Amino acid sequence: MAKHRGRGTVAVNYPIGMNLGGDPSQALVHSNPEGQFTVALSSIDLGQGMKSVTRQIAAETLGVPVGHVYVDTADSDTGAQCMGSFASRGTHRVGNAVIAAAKEARAVMLAAAARELEVNPTDLETDGLGNIHVKGAPQRSVTTKDAANAAQFKYGESVSGSGIFLIPMSDVDVETGEMNTVSCFAHCAMIVDLTVDDKTGEISDVQINSAYEIGRALNPKLMEQQLVGGAWMGLSHAAYETTEPAYPSRDHRPFDFSSYVMPGPGDLAQHDIAILERPAPDGPFGGKGPGEMCANPVLPAVANAVFDAVGVEIDTLPITPERILRALKEQRGA
Amino acid sequence: MSLDFRKDLFADERDDNLNVVGKPIRRQDILGHVTGTSPFFDDNKFDNLLHLKCVRSPHHHARIVSIDTAKAEAMPGVVRLLRGRDVPVNLNTLLSLLDFGLDDEPVLAETKVSYWGEPIVAVIATSEQAALDAVAAVEVRYEELPAVFDVEEALKPGAPTVNETYPGNHFVFYENTDHQRLRFGDTEARFARAAHIVEGRYQLTPIEQAPMEPNGAIAAPETNDRFACYTPTQGLFFSVGTCAKVLDVDLNRLHFIGGTVGGGFGGKVDSVCEPLAILGAMLTRQPVRYVLNRAEEMQVSAPRSAELWEIKDGIAEDGRILAREFKGWFDAGAYTRLTSYGVVKCTGHLPGPYTIPAVKSDIWCVFTNRTPATAMRGFGVLGVDFAIERQMDKGARAAGLGPMEYRLINAYRDGDMKATRRVASNTALVECIQVAAEKAGYPLAPEYKAMTSMTGASLTQIPETVTDSGRRPAGYTAIEKTEVSPGLGEAAQVQPTPAAPVARARTGGASSLPERPSYAPQPAPPQAAPPPAPEPPEPAPAKPRYSRYSSSIRRR
Structure with a gap:
């Protein structure tokens, strides 16, 4: 009876957006009289940071400070259609729609600035701090506030834009499964080290080393939140959770969090992450979406590590202490 | 815990000189979250709010012999009961919005129940407790049916039919094939x-998706015969479309308002609460709240x-x-x-x-x-x-x-x-x-x-493929070559698909896929082999089908 250290490795990829496409998202962007922008979406922020990441995308595209952008979500009267927040599609699909809308609004703002400065709009650039100036001559400038104001009150132009992003739906060949799945994929490789107690069947001291390739980390802190939280969920799926522990029998079903067991704060794995960024050609600033992929690798990695630790194949989830002990008994006669 | 960036990799494919993107900007909504003031759907308060609870099947599979609601209707605080016959279109499948699959699920079961917890009657009352008391007083008589829980057993001949729309206990793909x-x-x-x-x-x-906030919805009459629905749905228009279908109303009579959602993880796509809450508001002309408790969230919600x-x-x-x-x-x-x-x-x-x-x-x-x-x-x-x-x-x-x-x-x-x-x-x-x-x-x-993703492709052609029909599969023939790679950060703006679909054989065989959309970042294989055989005509659909989003999408 002893504790055994084991290592499991995994490599996965993940499709970004609804398989086969056909899932449009739309964005409306408009400026108030002082050059502060509202992005109106029907998209949903589930806590993952949809509002924040689309806000950064809008600010970058408009060329204004991020504080000059506010994102309003989740209203079917004010936001144009969006398929929804699932399938790792939010950043990619909604982000692209926001870029398209923000470009239109920016063009109106720059056209007004050009009239104010008596230059061609193509000679102008934004500094991201609230100023529009002539390329190579930063002293010839107008603020984004004054430009947006002039557009609305002097020139009668609406500083606004609309955008949609759609990948048209693919067919599927019935016989071969040929299809256009999605346009880009995120990637991950992971190594999990853990300890298995062959007397209690318990897993402990989980250490995760991972490398995620996610196109571009549009906000590194939101990225970290997703990856750490997702790995926790993956560990929970691997070793704890099920609504039907006696599957396919429906006996012993849990009805609350005292019987539906999940790892607590003390069970959080040590997780060291590396981020790789290979921009997706059609992603917003190259961004893909890490929201789902981050849970997937942990499940097989834990199973592979348990095999490495105690030499039993566990091919049924979750890998509970009971399952480990039964496998030890059956496969090793322990 | 540590997080580091390998900026050395793929550096030549990236422009890292950006103002806002790539920066750890504080979340727009963080102040509300940390001060406990972010509004969730259930934070919306209404005068005269009614509460909805469901009578649920205690059996895994049973025929409904009779439903007696007289006792429940007479109980204090009970305003109205909803039955399957009150739902204008009481059969739906979520992906009918994309014309994928057949309607197979009632909002409220009428003739039989096919899983433990399936809703049969909805009770609307002035308090949650009054609704729960009345739920307990509804008398449903069942004739229990044999149930099947194992996927391999379910596919065997003679297995009980779970879902009358699909008698073989399997989904039918493309109106053609059992898998x-x-x-x-x-x-x-x-x-x-x-x-x-x-x-x-x-x-x-x-x-279980296990969101902190369970599924639910509050529906309230708005002026001008519209109805507002406060919801934690993950897909706002998906839910609007589903509700408009089963309630048989135009989309613009529904005003859906989300907000901060207390976690979804996929468990808030099905619109299980919104239709009944709105139907309740329509029939009582009062706001109606329908929120799952934790046990329902865990064992009834998908x-x-x-x-x-x-x-x-x-x-x-x-x-x-x-x-x-x-x-x-x-x-x-x-x-x-x-x-x-x-x-x-x-x-x-x-x-x-x-x-x-x-x-x-x-x-x-x-x-x-x-x-x-x-x-x-x-x-x-x-x-x-x-x-x-x-x-x-x-x-x-x-x-x-x-x-x-x-x-x-x-x-x-x-x-x-x-x-x-x-x-x-x-x-x-x-x-x-x-x-x-x-x-x-x-x-x-x-x-x-020394290995790299950039070079070393080991398989560049589609191999000779064996199919079940023995016919030469699509893919040898016409996959059109397209130029790709919109610039970095460029949104490929694609117009909505035109209404006329590219005809193709439903039975597979020598058909070719529609032209590849220009966003596709993948080069096409070389042109080869004989041209595709003429395609058989599309069979005329038996009846008009419900498809909210696009008439060009086939029955997937």
Whole structure:
């Protein structure tokens, strides 16, 4: 009876957006009289940071400070259609729609600035701090506030834009499964080290080393939140959770969090992450979406590590202490 | 915990000189979250708010003999009861919005129940307790039916029919086939040449999305005969479309308002609460709140489906995987919800991020007498990834290679032909493995460290493929070559699909896919072989079908 250290490795990829496409998202962007922008979406922020990441995308595209952008979500009267927040599609699909809308609004703002400065709009650039100036001559400038104001009150132009992003739906060949799945994929490789107690069947001291390739980390802190939280969920799926522990029998079903067991704060794995960024050609600033992929690798990695630790194949989830002990008994006669 | 960026990798493909993107900007909504003032749907307060609770089946499978609501209706605080006959269109399937699948699920069961907890009667009362008391007073008489819980049992002849829309207990794909196929190359021929055969059988069980905030909705009459619905849905217009269909109203009579959502993870796509809350508000002309309790959220609201997998790999002496076969069974529970979509998505993901010259897959979406399953984080991919990566571990051992080395040898790279007959691009699996190995102190030999995703494509053509019909499959013929790669950061703005679809054979065979959209980053295989045979005419649909979003989308 002893504790055994084991290592499991995994490599996965993940499709970004609804398989086969056909899932449009739309964005409306408009400026108030002082050059502060509202992005109106029907998209949903589930806590993952949809509002924040689309806000950064809008600010970058408009060329204004991020504080000059506010994102309003989740209203079917004010936001144009969006398929929804699932399938790792939010950043990619909604982000692209926001870029398209923000470009239109920016063009109106720059056209007004050009009239104010008596230059061609193509000679102008934004500094991201609230100023529009002539390329190579930063002293010839107008603020984004004054430009947006002039557009609305002097020139009668609406500083606004609309955008949609759609990948048209693919067919599927019935016989071969040929299809256009999605346009880009995120990637991950992971190594999990853990300890298995062959007397209690318990897993402990989980250490995760991972490398995620996610196109571009549009906000590194939101990225970290997703990856750490997702790995926790993956560990929970691997070793704890099920609504039907006696599957396919429906006996012993849990009805609350005292019987539906999940790892607590003390069970959080040590997780060291590396981020790789290979921009997706059609992603917003190259961004893909890490929201789902981050849970997937942990499940097989834990199973592979348990095999490495105690030499039993566990091919049924979750890998509970009971399952480990039964496998030890059956496969090793322990 | 640490997070570091490998900016040295793919640096020449990136412009890192950006103002806002890539910066750790504070969340727009963080102040509300940390001060407890972010509004959730259930924070909306109304005068005269009514509460809705459901009478639910205590059986896994039963015929409804009679429903007696007289006692419940007479109870104090009870305002109105809803039955299946009160729902204008009491049969729906979620993906009818995309014209995928047949209507198979009632909002309120009328003739039979097919899973434990299926709603039969909704009680609307002045308090939650009054509603719960009245729920307990509704008398339903059942005739219990044999139930089936095992996917393999469910597909056998003579198994009880779970879902009358699909008498064989399996979803019907493309109005044509009992399961989803993938055929790429000749697996049998390659198995015969393999040095090692590795077989595995893998079982996943249902998992709850477990959001902190359960599913629910509050519906309230607005002025001008409109109805507001406060909801935590993950897909606002998806939910609007579903409600408009089952309530038989125009979209613009519904005003959906979300807000901060207390977690979704796929469990808030099904719109299980919104239709009844709105119907209640329509019929009582008062605001109606319908929120699941934790037990309902856990055992009635749809979980991740169980999946059963069998995989067979044939491996060459040098560790290259020559062939991989899958058999998969998704346990949809009693109704389709989104499981059929998950099966197609899963098929598009096979054989995982590896280049294998022969891949065969057969996946069934099976109906059983359990809680309908739906989307969850990693939908359609998480389950098979578990199976694939267990299989990779066993394959490495059979081939006498380290697990990282075995994955590097087989990793897909730019230029590789995938089993979906599309060429891989923008790949980065090799680099991820190298970086993870480095972080964990896993020693890789120089030849493995020198590998790259950018070069070394090992399979660039579609292999000769064996199909069940023996016909030459699509893919040898016309996949149009397109120029790609919109600039970095450019949104490829694609116009909505025109109404006229490209006709193609429903039975597979010598059809060609529609032209590839210009966003596709993958180059096409060279033109080859004879032109496709003339396609048979599309059969006329028996009746008009409900499809909210696009008339061009076929019955997937």
